[in-house]
Amino acid sequence: MEKAFFTGLARLNKWLLPxxxxxxxxxxxxxxxxxxxxxxxxxxxxxxLG
Incomplete structure (x- = not known):
């Protein structure tokens, strides 16, 4: 559950943050x-990743 949350958050960061x-x-x-x-x-x- 935690890994899926951070994977989604990483994709959001890639899209939003420079x-x-x-x-x-x-x-x-x-x-x-x-x-x-x-x-x-x-x-x-x-x-x-972890």
Whole structure:
């Protein structure tokens, strides 16, 4: 049940949130908001895969 929830959430994130890796964002120059989005996407992706 939990894995299905995070899989759906990961698909929603992919559709709604920006992809900073495609934009070649430098992490040392990223704002706090951008780092929060990166961290959230990482958390959801690891939960969906695990």
């Amino acid at each position: 992809s900073y890796s495609k934009k070649r964002l430098d992490l040392s120059k990223a704002s706090k908001w951008q780092l929060a989005i990166i961290g959230w996407r990482y958390y959801v992706t690891t939960k969906a």
